[in-house]
Amino acid sequence: FNPNPTRNMGAGSQQIVLLNDNETDAQLVLYVLNTVFNKDPLECSYVMNDAHYNGRSVCFFADPADATRLLQEVENKKNEWILQGCPA
16 A cells, blocks of 8 residues: 555646535545546545545646636536436
């Protein structure tokens, strides 16, 4: 077990930060980190747990245009997840 996996952080000046909340389903968080940010399962778990225990976790760096696109993709994935009847 490696508690500090190799991180896929992207490149750019904008931080995309995962914030902890009590409402979002953990499986949705893992799904989004994997499909939108191309993180492997170990890194997804690491980022999610970092946010859980510290309140926030930087999950990616992007240029402003890419950050806007990625955040829209997060919303799209969340909506797909809900339409499939999964808890969000």
